[in-house]
Amino acid sequence: MARPLDELPKAHLHLHFTGSMRHSTLLELARDQGLHLPDALVQDWPPRLRATDERGWFRFQRLYDIARSVLRREADVYRLLREAAEDEAAEGSRWLEIQVDPSGYASRFGGLTATLELVLDAAGKAGRSAGVGIGVVVAANRTRHPLDAKTLARLATQYADKGVVGFGLSNDERRGRARDFDGAFRIAKRAGLLAVPHGGELSGAASIAECVDDLDADRIGHGIRAAESERLMERLADRQIACEVCPTSNVGLGVAERIADVPVKRLFDAGVPIALGADDPLLFGARLLPQYELARDVYGFRDAEVAELARQSIRASTAPEAAKKEMLTAIDSWLATES
Known part of the structure; x- marks a missing residue:
């Protein structure tokens, strides 16, 4: 029998707030509020998406906004x-x-500061209850003005020792260049926050290079298009800049035609650190564990390589050093068990 992947210690570094919601919770909250959900979020779930063109991205964003609207209290x-x-x-x-x-929630929960404090308090209580360490990444929207990003970066720095661990940049790469947000990332980096912008998802290798060169990225959200450039993969490997690879999401948005087309093994073999992630399970229908199952069943990773994937996710995280050491030791124990 194969070693059970749910017993493999790992870190999850690419999960969005609304997108982490259970589908059953979405349905329940919508029903309680009398909110009508589109078929794509009910009987046709998970929705068929394709965001490689503007219309497809708009549909994805619309479904995401509808899901976010059920979080009212x-x-x-x-x-x-x-x-x-x-x-x-x-x-x-x-x-x-x-x-x-x-x-995205400030108007409902009393402003930016109150919203972040609510999320941090909820994350702390949830983590303690479940026995999972939780850090919060404050993310700016690259389709909005860079001044908005600076506002969020300053807010994030105020909570750098209270649960905020990083500063990100999300949404459609094609509608906002990374370099336009360099000021916000300088603010975040000065406070010791990790720079974790999205790059190399809907745009190519140049998008990743810009995140590295202009934002001093510590990790790259997605980053799979790095496989298009040998030189870029070498840079990421040399600097040990991890890519938060989300295979199910990549196929769900049409970035890759098939699961087998996501270049997980190519990046891994090139020495690029990988942290597998689920992105938005609410819209793509799969959480973290299925990504590790794909590594084994589709990408041909042996258990020693799967264990190394888990190690890379932990090393790339902001977990305290003692917690990292404990998790890495537990991975060795997992690998040492008979399969």
Whole structure:
């Protein structure tokens, strides 16, 4: 029998706040609020998506915004994070970094600061209850003005020692160049926050290079298009800049035609650190564990290589050093068990 992947200690570094919601919770909250959901979020779930053109991305974003609209009460935020932490624990994830843009909820929860404090409090309680360490990444939206990103970066720095561990940049790469947000990332980096922008998902290798050169990225959200450039893969490997690769999401958005086309093994063999992630399970239908199952069943990773994937996720995380050491030791124990 194969070693059980749900017992493999791992860190989950690419999970969005709304996208972490359980599908059953979405349906329940919508029903309680009398909110009509589109078929794509009910009987046709997970929705068929393709975001490689503007119309497809708009549909994806519209579904995401509808899902976000069910989070109306503080209790909903506590529930979402409690359930997310429970799901992480069930899959063997011992450290989670969850990404949130407070702007999307500020009007509901009393402003940017109040929203972030709510998320941090909920994350702390959820993590303690489930036995999972949780850090929060504050993310700016690259389709908005860079000044908005600076505002979020300053907010994030105020909570750098209170649960905020990184600063990100998300949404459609084609609508906002990374270099336009360099000021916000300088603010975040000065406070010791990790720079974790998205890059190399809907745009090519140049998008990743810009994140590295102009934003001093510590990790890259997605980053699979690095496989298009040998030189870029060498740079990422040399600097040990991890790519947060989300195979199910890549296929769900049409970035790759088939699961087998996602260049996980090519990046791994080139020495690029990889942290497998689920991105938005609410819209793609799969959480973290299935990504590790794909590594074994589709990409042909042996258990020693799967264990190394888990190690790379932990090394790339902001978990405390003592927690990292404990998780890495547990991975060795997992690998030492008879399969």
